[in-house]
Amino acid sequence: MTIATVEPRPYHHGDLSRALIGAARKILETDGPAALSLRAVAREAGVSPAAPYHHFKDKAQLLEAVAHEGWVELDAALSKARASTRDPSERMSNLGVAYVCFARDNPALYRVMYDCSRDKDALPDQLKEGGAYCQVRDTLAEQSKTPLAEIDLELATIAGWCAGHGLAEMIGFKQFAHLKEVLGGEEAFLRAVFQHLGMFAKFAED
Amino acid sequence: MTIATVEPRPYHHGDLSRALIGAARKILETDGPAALSLRAVAREAGVSPAAPYHHFKDKAQLLEAVAHEGWVELDAALSKARASTRDPSERMSNLGVAYVCFARDNPALYRVMYDCSRDKDALPDQLKEGGAYCQVRDTLAEQSKTPLAEIDLELATIAGWCAGHGLAEMIGFKQFAHLKEVLGGEEAFLRAVFQHLGMFAKFAED
Protein backbone atom coordinates (compact mmCIF):
# COMPACT_ATOMS: atom_id res chain seq x y z
CA MET A 1 0.00 0.00 0.00
CA THR A 2 2.77 2.42 0.82
CA ILE A 3 5.07 3.85 -1.82
CA ALA A 4 7.95 3.87 0.60
CA THR A 5 9.75 1.05 -1.19
CA VAL A 6 10.16 3.01 -4.40
CA GLU A 7 11.10 6.34 -2.95
CA PRO A 8 11.83 6.14 0.75
CA ARG A 9 10.29 9.21 2.25
CA PRO A 10 12.78 11.32 4.20
CA TYR A 11 12.73 10.85 7.92
CA HIS A 12 10.79 14.05 8.30
CA HIS A 13 7.64 13.97 6.28
CA GLY A 14 7.29 17.63 5.45
CA ASP A 15 3.57 18.16 5.85
CA LEU A 16 2.30 15.22 7.82
CA SER A 17 -0.71 17.05 9.26
CA ARG A 18 -2.21 17.55 5.85
CA ALA A 19 -1.16 14.10 4.72
CA LEU A 20 -2.92 12.54 7.70
CA ILE A 21 -6.13 14.41 7.02
CA GLY A 22 -5.95 13.32 3.41
CA ALA A 23 -5.27 9.73 4.40
CA ALA A 24 -8.21 9.81 6.80
CA ARG A 25 -10.51 11.09 4.08
CA LYS A 26 -9.31 8.47 1.66
CA ILE A 27 -10.03 5.71 4.17
CA LEU A 28 -13.43 7.24 4.90
CA GLU A 29 -14.38 7.29 1.24
CA THR A 30 -12.96 3.87 0.50
CA ASP A 31 -13.86 1.78 3.52
CA GLY A 32 -16.26 3.87 5.56
CA PRO A 33 -16.14 5.25 9.09
CA ALA A 34 -15.81 1.83 10.75
CA ALA A 35 -12.40 1.32 9.16
CA LEU A 36 -11.09 4.70 10.25
CA SER A 37 -8.53 3.92 12.94
CA LEU A 38 -5.61 6.13 13.79
CA ARG A 39 -3.29 3.26 13.00
CA ALA A 40 -4.86 2.79 9.59
CA VAL A 41 -4.46 6.49 8.88
CA ALA A 42 -0.79 6.34 9.87
CA ARG A 43 -0.35 3.25 7.71
CA GLU A 44 -1.96 4.99 4.76
CA ALA A 45 0.32 7.98 5.23
CA GLY A 46 3.34 5.69 5.51
CA VAL A 47 4.34 6.59 9.05
CA SER A 48 4.45 4.83 12.39
CA PRO A 49 1.34 4.56 14.60
CA ALA A 50 2.72 7.12 17.03
CA ALA A 51 3.66 9.76 14.48
CA PRO A 52 0.22 11.42 14.38
CA TYR A 53 0.57 12.36 18.04
CA HIS A 54 3.10 15.02 17.11
CA HIS A 55 0.42 16.79 15.09
CA PHE A 56 -2.87 15.97 16.84
CA LYS A 57 -3.60 15.59 20.53
CA ASP A 58 -5.56 12.42 19.90
CA LYS A 59 -7.78 10.70 17.39
CA ALA A 60 -10.71 13.00 18.11
CA GLN A 61 -8.65 16.03 17.19
CA LEU A 62 -7.69 14.55 13.84
CA LEU A 63 -11.35 13.84 13.17
CA GLU A 64 -12.16 17.42 14.06
CA ALA A 65 -9.77 18.58 11.39
CA VAL A 66 -11.45 16.27 8.89
CA ALA A 67 -14.86 17.53 9.97
CA HIS A 68 -13.74 21.11 9.52
CA GLU A 69 -12.83 20.39 5.92
CA GLY A 70 -16.27 18.88 5.51
CA TRP A 71 -18.06 21.99 6.76
CA VAL A 72 -16.00 24.16 4.46
CA GLU A 73 -16.91 22.00 1.51
CA LEU A 74 -20.58 21.91 2.46
CA ASP A 75 -20.39 25.68 2.61
CA ALA A 76 -18.99 25.76 -0.91
CA ALA A 77 -21.67 23.39 -2.19
CA LEU A 78 -24.42 25.57 -0.77
CA SER A 79 -22.82 28.70 -2.18
CA LYS A 80 -22.79 27.15 -5.58
CA ALA A 81 -26.42 26.07 -5.32
CA ARG A 82 -27.42 29.50 -4.16
CA ALA A 83 -25.77 31.15 -7.09
CA SER A 84 -27.24 28.69 -9.54
CA THR A 85 -30.43 30.66 -10.17
CA ARG A 86 -32.07 34.01 -9.67
CA ASP A 87 -35.57 32.66 -9.20
CA PRO A 88 -36.21 33.08 -5.46
CA SER A 89 -38.25 29.96 -4.81
CA GLU A 90 -36.04 27.85 -7.03
CA ARG A 91 -33.03 29.10 -5.15
CA MET A 92 -34.34 27.93 -1.81
CA SER A 93 -35.32 24.60 -3.25
CA ASN A 94 -31.92 24.11 -4.82
CA LEU A 95 -30.28 24.89 -1.53
CA GLY A 96 -32.16 22.08 0.20
CA VAL A 97 -31.42 19.62 -2.56
CA ALA A 98 -27.75 20.58 -2.52
CA TYR A 99 -27.54 19.99 1.23
CA VAL A 100 -28.99 16.51 1.06
CA CYS A 101 -26.96 15.61 -2.02
CA PHE A 102 -23.77 16.64 -0.25
CA ALA A 103 -24.62 14.24 2.57
CA ARG A 104 -25.53 11.50 0.09
CA ASP A 105 -22.29 11.93 -1.85
CA ASN A 106 -20.07 12.17 1.23
CA PRO A 107 -21.83 9.92 3.73
CA ALA A 108 -18.81 9.08 5.85
CA LEU A 109 -17.57 12.65 5.93
CA TYR A 110 -21.05 13.90 6.80
CA ARG A 111 -21.18 11.41 9.65
CA VAL A 112 -17.85 12.57 11.03
CA MET A 113 -19.03 16.17 10.86
CA TYR A 114 -22.04 15.55 13.08
CA ASP A 115 -20.27 13.05 15.34
CA CYS A 116 -17.74 15.72 16.21
CA SER A 117 -20.48 18.29 16.77
CA ARG A 118 -22.33 15.95 19.08
CA ASP A 119 -19.19 15.31 21.12
CA LYS A 120 -18.96 19.03 21.74
CA ASP A 121 -22.71 19.62 22.05
CA ALA A 122 -22.37 22.34 19.47
CA LEU A 123 -22.25 22.97 15.78
CA PRO A 124 -19.13 24.77 14.55
CA ASP A 125 -19.32 28.49 15.24
CA GLN A 126 -18.17 29.09 11.71
CA LEU A 127 -21.66 28.06 10.57
CA LYS A 128 -23.26 31.10 12.12
CA GLU A 129 -20.45 33.44 11.10
CA GLY A 130 -20.81 33.55 7.36
CA GLY A 131 -21.00 29.80 6.88
CA ALA A 132 -23.59 27.39 5.57
CA TYR A 133 -26.20 28.27 8.18
CA CYS A 134 -26.10 31.90 7.09
CA GLN A 135 -26.69 30.94 3.51
CA VAL A 136 -29.93 29.25 4.41
CA ARG A 137 -30.96 32.14 6.62
CA ASP A 138 -30.08 34.82 4.11
CA THR A 139 -31.80 32.99 1.29
CA LEU A 140 -34.90 32.80 3.42
CA ALA A 141 -34.70 36.49 4.24
CA GLU A 142 -34.12 37.61 0.67
CA GLN A 143 -37.13 35.80 -0.56
CA SER A 144 -39.68 36.73 2.01
CA LYS A 145 -42.15 39.20 0.60
CA THR A 146 -42.73 40.82 3.96
CA PRO A 147 -39.67 41.33 6.14
CA LEU A 148 -39.31 38.58 8.72
CA ALA A 149 -38.80 39.24 12.40
CA GLU A 150 -35.34 38.25 13.53
CA ILE A 151 -36.66 35.41 15.63
CA ASP A 152 -38.91 34.03 12.91
CA LEU A 153 -36.00 34.07 10.53
CA GLU A 154 -33.90 32.14 12.98
CA LEU A 155 -36.60 29.62 13.78
CA ALA A 156 -37.38 29.02 10.14
CA THR A 157 -33.70 28.50 9.37
CA ILE A 158 -33.45 25.98 12.17
CA ALA A 159 -36.58 24.24 10.97
CA GLY A 160 -35.23 23.97 7.47
CA TRP A 161 -31.82 22.86 8.65
CA CYS A 162 -33.37 20.13 10.81
CA ALA A 163 -35.53 18.92 7.95
CA GLY A 164 -32.54 18.84 5.65
CA HIS A 165 -30.44 16.96 8.16
CA GLY A 166 -33.20 14.50 8.90
CA LEU A 167 -33.76 13.85 5.24
CA ALA A 168 -30.03 13.53 4.68
CA GLU A 169 -29.86 10.80 7.29
CA MET A 170 -32.85 8.94 5.90
CA ILE A 171 -32.41 9.35 2.17
CA GLY A 172 -30.54 6.07 1.81
CA PHE A 173 -33.10 3.91 3.61
CA LYS A 174 -34.63 1.15 1.54
CA GLN A 175 -38.14 2.15 2.54
CA PHE A 176 -37.94 5.17 0.27
CA ALA A 177 -36.83 3.36 -2.86
CA HIS A 178 -40.41 2.95 -4.01
CA LEU A 179 -41.23 6.62 -3.66
CA LYS A 180 -38.11 7.70 -5.49
CA GLU A 181 -39.18 5.52 -8.36
CA VAL A 182 -42.77 6.71 -8.41
CA LEU A 183 -41.72 10.35 -8.31
CA GLY A 184 -39.15 9.95 -11.02
CA GLY A 185 -35.80 10.11 -9.32
CA GLU A 186 -34.14 11.04 -6.10
CA GLU A 187 -34.12 14.78 -6.62
CA ALA A 188 -37.84 14.81 -7.34
CA PHE A 189 -38.37 12.85 -4.15
CA LEU A 190 -36.34 15.37 -2.19
CA ARG A 191 -38.28 18.33 -3.55
CA ALA A 192 -41.55 16.57 -2.88
CA VAL A 193 -40.65 15.93 0.75
CA PHE A 194 -39.58 19.54 1.24
CA GLN A 195 -42.85 20.69 -0.26
CA HIS A 196 -44.83 18.61 2.17
CA LEU A 197 -43.12 20.12 5.18
CA GLY A 198 -45.80 22.76 5.13
CA MET A 199 -48.50 20.16 5.23
CA PHE A 200 -47.02 18.82 8.43
CA ALA A 201 -46.44 22.20 9.93
CA LYS A 202 -49.93 23.55 9.67
CA PHE A 203 -51.04 21.08 12.30
CA ALA A 204 -48.41 22.31 14.66
CA GLU A 205 -49.89 25.77 14.89
CA ASP A 206 -51.62 26.40 18.15
CA MET B 1 -18.63 -26.41 48.48
CA THR B 2 -21.63 -24.47 47.29
CA ILE B 3 -22.39 -23.50 50.84
CA ALA B 4 -21.39 -20.00 51.75
CA THR B 5 -19.80 -18.29 48.81
CA VAL B 6 -20.99 -14.74 48.38
CA GLU B 7 -23.63 -15.06 45.76
CA PRO B 8 -22.62 -17.77 43.37
CA ARG B 9 -24.77 -17.39 40.34
CA PRO B 10 -25.51 -20.87 39.04
CA TYR B 11 -23.30 -21.95 36.17
CA HIS B 12 -26.17 -21.43 33.82
CA HIS B 13 -27.54 -17.95 34.08
CA GLY B 14 -31.15 -18.68 33.29
CA ASP B 15 -32.00 -15.76 31.04
CA LEU B 16 -28.75 -14.31 29.89
CA SER B 17 -30.15 -12.83 26.69
CA ARG B 18 -32.43 -10.53 28.58
CA ALA B 19 -29.82 -9.83 31.22
CA LEU B 20 -27.34 -8.78 28.54
CA ILE B 21 -29.79 -6.41 26.94
CA GLY B 22 -30.53 -4.95 30.34
CA ALA B 23 -26.84 -4.61 31.14
CA ALA B 24 -26.25 -2.91 27.80
CA ARG B 25 -29.01 -0.40 28.47
CA LYS B 26 -27.69 0.30 31.94
CA ILE B 27 -24.24 1.03 30.54
CA LEU B 28 -25.76 3.21 27.82
CA GLU B 29 -27.68 5.28 30.33
CA THR B 30 -24.84 5.50 32.81
CA ASP B 31 -21.75 5.96 30.68
CA GLY B 32 -22.97 6.60 27.16
CA PRO B 33 -22.48 4.81 23.88
CA ALA B 34 -18.70 5.15 23.88
CA ALA B 35 -18.46 2.91 26.94
CA LEU B 36 -20.66 0.22 25.47
CA SER B 37 -18.28 -2.66 24.77
CA LEU B 38 -19.32 -6.27 24.63
CA ARG B 39 -16.84 -7.03 27.39
CA ALA B 40 -18.31 -4.32 29.59
CA VAL B 41 -21.79 -5.73 29.02
CA ALA B 42 -20.60 -9.21 29.98
CA ARG B 43 -18.87 -7.77 33.03
CA GLU B 44 -22.04 -5.94 34.06
CA ALA B 45 -24.02 -9.16 33.68
CA GLY B 46 -21.42 -11.03 35.72
CA VAL B 47 -20.39 -13.36 32.97
CA SER B 48 -17.27 -14.12 30.92
CA PRO B 49 -16.49 -12.10 27.77
CA ALA B 50 -17.30 -15.05 25.55
CA ALA B 51 -20.66 -15.89 27.07
CA PRO B 52 -22.71 -13.44 24.98
CA TYR B 53 -21.74 -15.32 21.85
CA HIS B 54 -24.07 -18.13 22.81
CA HIS B 55 -27.00 -15.72 22.58
CA PHE B 56 -25.98 -13.19 19.94
CA LYS B 57 -24.03 -13.69 16.75
CA ASP B 58 -21.90 -10.65 17.50
CA LYS B 59 -21.96 -7.23 19.11
CA ALA B 60 -24.09 -5.74 16.34
CA GLN B 61 -26.81 -8.29 16.96
CA LEU B 62 -26.96 -7.44 20.65
CA LEU B 63 -27.24 -3.78 19.74
CA GLU B 64 -30.05 -4.64 17.38
CA ALA B 65 -31.95 -6.19 20.24
CA VAL B 66 -31.40 -3.06 22.30
CA ALA B 67 -32.51 -0.91 19.38
CA HIS B 68 -35.66 -2.98 19.02
CA GLU B 69 -36.58 -2.25 22.61
CA GLY B 70 -36.02 1.40 21.87
CA TRP B 71 -38.40 1.43 18.92
CA VAL B 72 -41.05 -0.30 20.98
CA GLU B 73 -40.71 2.29 23.70
CA LEU B 74 -40.77 5.15 21.24
CA ASP B 75 -43.94 3.62 19.88
CA ALA B 76 -45.45 3.63 23.34
CA ALA B 77 -44.42 7.23 23.96
CA LEU B 78 -46.08 8.36 20.74
CA SER B 79 -49.21 6.38 21.54
CA LYS B 80 -49.46 8.11 24.84
CA ALA B 81 -48.97 11.53 23.31
CA ARG B 82 -51.56 10.79 20.67
CA ALA B 83 -54.13 9.83 23.25
CA SER B 84 -53.37 12.86 25.39
CA THR B 85 -55.87 15.15 23.69
CA ARG B 86 -58.81 15.24 21.32
CA ASP B 87 -57.95 18.59 19.77
CA PRO B 88 -56.67 17.64 16.32
CA SER B 89 -53.98 20.27 15.93
CA GLU B 90 -52.83 19.90 19.49
CA ARG B 91 -52.57 16.17 18.96
CA MET B 92 -50.18 16.52 16.07
CA SER B 93 -48.12 19.05 17.95
CA ASN B 94 -47.92 16.82 20.99
CA LEU B 95 -46.76 13.96 18.84
CA GLY B 96 -43.82 15.96 17.55
CA VAL B 97 -42.88 17.15 21.00
CA ALA B 98 -43.10 13.60 22.35
CA TYR B 99 -40.79 12.32 19.64
CA VAL B 100 -38.09 14.86 20.34
CA CYS B 101 -38.44 14.48 24.09
CA PHE B 102 -37.99 10.73 23.79
CA ALA B 103 -34.72 11.32 21.98
CA ARG B 104 -33.66 13.93 24.51
CA ASP B 105 -34.43 11.67 27.46
CA ASN B 106 -32.83 8.57 25.93
CA PRO B 107 -30.00 10.00 23.89
CA ALA B 108 -27.78 6.93 23.89
CA LEU B 109 -30.64 4.57 23.13
CA TYR B 110 -31.86 6.85 20.36
CA ARG B 111 -28.37 6.84 18.89
CA VAL B 112 -28.19 3.06 18.90
CA MET B 113 -31.58 2.88 17.20
CA TYR B 114 -30.48 4.94 14.23
CA ASP B 115 -26.96 3.49 14.12
CA CYS B 116 -28.48 0.05 13.65
CA SER B 117 -30.86 1.33 11.01
CA ARG B 118 -28.03 2.94 9.09
CA ASP B 119 -26.03 -0.27 9.14
CA LYS B 120 -28.93 -1.99 7.45
CA ASP B 121 -29.87 0.95 5.21
CA ALA B 122 -33.41 0.59 6.49
CA LEU B 123 -35.68 1.57 9.32
CA PRO B 124 -37.31 -1.35 11.15
CA ASP B 125 -40.26 -2.73 9.18
CA GLN B 126 -42.24 -2.70 12.37
CA LEU B 127 -42.44 1.09 12.01
CA LYS B 128 -44.60 0.86 8.92
CA GLU B 129 -46.64 -2.00 10.24
CA GLY B 130 -48.58 -0.44 13.04
CA GLY B 131 -45.60 1.23 14.67
CA ALA B 132 -44.54 4.77 15.36
CA TYR B 133 -44.48 5.80 11.72
CA CYS B 134 -48.12 4.83 11.38
CA GLN B 135 -49.07 6.95 14.31
CA VAL B 136 -47.70 10.04 12.67
CA ARG B 137 -49.32 9.15 9.36
CA ASP B 138 -52.70 8.35 10.87
CA THR B 139 -52.70 11.46 12.97
CA LEU B 140 -52.01 13.46 9.85
CA ALA B 141 -54.81 11.71 7.97
CA GLU B 142 -57.37 12.09 10.75
CA GLN B 143 -56.84 15.77 10.95
CA SER B 144 -56.82 16.74 7.33
CA LYS B 145 -60.02 18.54 6.41
CA THR B 146 -59.92 17.30 2.86
CA PRO B 147 -58.87 13.70 2.38
CA LEU B 148 -55.23 13.41 1.44
CA ALA B 149 -53.99 11.42 -1.51
CA GLU B 150 -52.05 8.36 -0.45
CA ILE B 151 -48.79 9.75 -1.76
CA ASP B 152 -49.23 13.14 -0.12
CA LEU B 153 -49.93 11.44 3.14
CA GLU B 154 -46.77 9.42 2.86
CA LEU B 155 -44.63 12.37 1.81
CA ALA B 156 -45.97 14.54 4.60
CA THR B 157 -45.30 11.81 7.13
CA ILE B 158 -41.75 11.48 5.90
CA ALA B 159 -41.31 15.23 6.00
CA GLY B 160 -42.52 15.38 9.56
CA TRP B 161 -40.45 12.40 10.62
CA CYS B 162 -37.32 13.94 9.11
CA ALA B 163 -37.96 17.25 10.82
CA GLY B 164 -38.51 15.47 14.13
CA HIS B 165 -35.36 13.44 13.75
CA GLY B 166 -33.31 16.44 12.71
CA LEU B 167 -34.56 18.45 15.64
CA ALA B 168 -33.95 15.51 17.97
CA GLU B 169 -30.32 15.41 16.92
CA MET B 170 -29.83 19.15 17.29
CA ILE B 171 -31.87 19.96 20.35
CA GLY B 172 -28.90 19.60 22.68
CA PHE B 173 -26.57 21.93 20.78
CA LYS B 174 -25.40 24.96 22.68
CA GLN B 175 -26.35 27.30 19.86
CA PHE B 176 -30.02 26.87 20.74
CA ALA B 177 -29.75 27.66 24.43
CA HIS B 178 -30.50 31.32 23.82
CA LEU B 179 -33.66 30.61 21.85
CA LYS B 180 -34.97 28.19 24.44
CA GLU B 181 -34.57 30.88 27.02
CA VAL B 182 -36.21 33.60 24.95
CA LEU B 183 -39.15 31.39 24.07
CA GLY B 184 -39.69 30.25 27.63
CA GLY B 185 -38.47 26.69 27.77
CA GLU B 186 -37.54 23.78 25.62
CA GLU B 187 -41.02 22.64 24.72
CA ALA B 188 -41.97 26.10 23.54
CA PHE B 189 -38.85 26.13 21.41
CA LEU B 190 -39.80 22.79 19.88
CA ARG B 191 -43.30 23.91 19.01
CA ALA B 192 -41.97 27.14 17.54
CA VAL B 193 -39.56 25.29 15.27
CA PHE B 194 -42.30 22.93 14.09
CA GLN B 195 -44.53 25.90 13.34
CA HIS B 196 -41.86 27.47 11.19
CA LEU B 197 -41.49 24.40 9.02
CA GLY B 198 -44.23 25.82 6.84
CA MET B 199 -42.34 29.03 6.39
CA PHE B 200 -39.45 27.12 4.99
CA ALA B 201 -41.56 24.84 2.86
CA LYS B 202 -43.39 27.48 0.92
CA PHE B 203 -40.18 28.33 -0.87
CA ALA B 204 -39.72 24.75 -1.90
CA GLU B 205 -42.79 24.75 -4.06
CA ASP B 206 -42.06 24.75 -7.73
Next chain:
DNA sequence: CGCAAATCTGAACGCCGTCAAGATGATCTT
Protein backbone atom coordinates in the same frame (compact mmCIF):
# COMPACT_ATOMS: atom_id res chain seq x y z
C1' DC C 1 -29.31 -43.59 34.31
C1' DG C 2 -26.58 -42.05 30.39
C1' DC C 3 -25.61 -39.15 26.85
C1' DA C 4 -26.21 -35.21 23.68
C1' DA C 5 -27.08 -30.45 23.54
C1' DA C 6 -26.88 -26.08 25.60
C1' DT C 7 -24.33 -23.01 28.23
C1' DC C 8 -20.38 -20.93 30.36
C1' DT C 9 -15.11 -20.35 31.19
C1' DG C 10 -10.16 -19.46 30.12
C1' DA C 11 -6.82 -18.55 27.11
C1' DA C 12 -5.47 -16.87 22.94
C1' DC C 13 -5.24 -13.85 18.49
C1' DG C 14 -4.88 -9.56 16.17
C1' DC C 15 -6.51 -5.11 16.31
C1' DC C 16 -7.06 -0.65 18.64
C1' DG C 17 -5.60 4.15 21.17
C1' DT C 18 -2.02 5.95 23.66
C1' DC C 19 2.41 6.79 25.90
C1' DA C 20 7.49 6.90 27.05
C1' DA C 21 12.22 6.56 25.49
C1' DG C 22 15.30 6.95 22.05
C1' DA C 23 16.84 7.83 17.13
C1' DT C 24 17.09 11.15 13.44
C1' DG C 25 17.04 15.35 10.93
C1' DA C 26 16.54 20.52 10.57
C1' DT C 27 17.49 24.93 12.47
C1' DC C 28 19.80 28.35 15.16
C1' DT C 29 23.64 30.20 17.69
C1' DT C 30 28.18 31.39 17.97
Next chain:
DNA sequence: AAGATCATCTTGACGGCGTTCAGATTTGCG
Protein backbone atom coordinates in the same frame (compact mmCIF):
# COMPACT_ATOMS: atom_id res chain seq x y z
C1' DA D 1 31.85 25.37 10.44
C1' DA D 2 30.62 23.19 14.85
C1' DG D 3 27.80 22.26 18.18
C1' DA D 4 23.47 22.63 20.55
C1' DT D 5 18.63 22.59 20.43
C1' DC D 6 14.23 21.47 18.97
C1' DA D 7 10.76 19.25 16.20
C1' DT D 8 9.81 15.08 14.24
C1' DC D 9 9.56 10.14 13.63
C1' DT D 10 10.34 5.11 15.37
C1' DT D 11 10.33 1.29 18.46
C1' DG D 12 8.29 -1.06 21.96
C1' DA D 13 5.11 -1.45 25.42
C1' DC D 14 0.46 -1.35 28.00
C1' DG D 15 -4.33 -2.30 28.62
C1' DG D 16 -8.75 -2.79 26.29
C1' DC D 17 -11.38 -4.35 22.48
C1' DG D 18 -14.12 -8.11 19.41
C1' DT D 19 -13.86 -12.67 18.42
C1' DT D 20 -12.69 -17.68 18.36
C1' DC D 21 -11.77 -22.25 20.21
C1' DA D 22 -11.07 -26.01 23.27
C1' DG D 23 -12.66 -27.65 27.41
C1' DA D 24 -15.57 -27.57 31.72
C1' DT D 25 -20.26 -27.60 33.61
C1' DT D 26 -25.09 -28.09 33.69
C1' DT D 27 -29.56 -29.24 31.65
C1' DG D 28 -32.81 -32.03 29.45
C1' DC D 29 -34.15 -36.00 26.87
C1' DG D 30 -34.15 -40.99 25.64
